[in-house]
Amino acid sequence: xxxxxxxxxxxxxxxxxxxxxxxxxxxxxxxxxxxxxxxxxxxxxxxxxxxxxxxxxxxxxxxxxxxxxxxxxxxxxxxxxxxxxxxxxxxxxxxxxxxxxxxxxxxxxxxxxxxxxxxxxxxxxxxxxxxxxxxxxxxxxxxxxxxxxxxxxxxxxxxxxxxxxxxxxxxxxxxxxxxxxxxxxxxxxxxxxxxxxxxxxxxxxxxxxxxxxxxxxxxxxx
Numbered sequence: 001x002x003x004x005x006x007x008x009x010x011x012x013x014x015x016x017x018x019x020x021x022x023x024x025x026x027x028x029x030x031x032x033x034x035x036x037x038x039x040x041x042x043x044x045x046x047x048x049x050x051x052x053x054x055x056x057x058x059x060x061x062x063x064x065x066x067x068x069x070x071x072x073x074x075x076x077x078x079x080x081x082x083x084x085x086x087x088x089x090x091x092x093x094x095x096x097x098x099x100x101x102x103x104x105x106x107x108x109x110x111x112x113x114x115x116x117x118x119x120x121x122x123x124x125x126x127x128x129x130x131x132x133x134x135x136x137x138x139x140x141x142x143x144x145x146x147x148x149x150x151x152x153x154x155x156x157x158x159x160x161x162x163x164x165x166x167x168x169x170x171x172x173x174x175x176x177x178x179x180x181x182x183x184x185x186x187x188x189x190x191x192x193x194x195x196x197x198x199x200x201x202x203x204x205x206x207x208x209x210x211x212x213x214x215x216x217x218x219x220x221x222x
Contacts, residue, residue, distance in 0.1 A: 024063070028073055030048045031043055031070075032073050034047055040113045043066065044066060067120070071120055071122065071123075075122040075123060075124045075125075077105075077122060078124040078127070081100065081104050081128060083127070083128065095216065097135065098132075102157055105161055106164065115158070116162070132150050132153070133150055136149050149220075156211065160208050160211075
């Protein structure tokens with residue numbers, strides 16, 4: 001019968017496969033894998049420990065609890081965000097920055113779920129905020145105007161990210177069924193909008209940038 005003993009750090013003994021070193025980085029990476037593959041609700045210390053092939057007790061050497069793990073995961077995502085370089089107008093660089101953020105978080109949908117709760121965030125995300133505020137001031141806004149503009153741009157981005165799960169294929173049959181209940185004769189503009197081939201073919205991702213540019217034009221003009 002195979003042994004069930006563990007090493008002194010709480011990890012299973014070595015087998016023929018080389019064990020991944022257990023440290024804070026590997027714990028955070030495992031947490032992100034679980035969140036991406038199974039959803040935020042699956043992220044528990046026990047599940048992350050199983051992902052790493054260790055006991056749950058072994059994780060307490062690196063994270064105190066689930067809250068600390070989630071903050072570390074958010075920080076890891078924030079640190080990996082690449083801020084685009086460029087010498088163009090501030091408005092163009094702002095579009096690049098928010099598009100980079102949008103694309104980065106689209107690949108990590110669990111981040112939006114955490115942020116929706118309103119308590120946790122990754123402190124390293126402050127690097128992105130500072131970058132955007134500097135660009136807004138470079139575009140001619142005062143500090144107060146730049147702060148207001150930042151929040152408008154963030155909530156636009158966050159709202160778009162929040163809606164993306166509703167566009168997944170598994171939800172379409174239900175939405176299509178509900179649309180059949182709409183009396184299109186009473187809503188001619190809506191009917192024409194939905195019948196436009198370009199609109200039907202436009203991915204949700206592609207709709208983000210035009211709206212972002214329009215919002216920026218309004219904010220900078222004001």
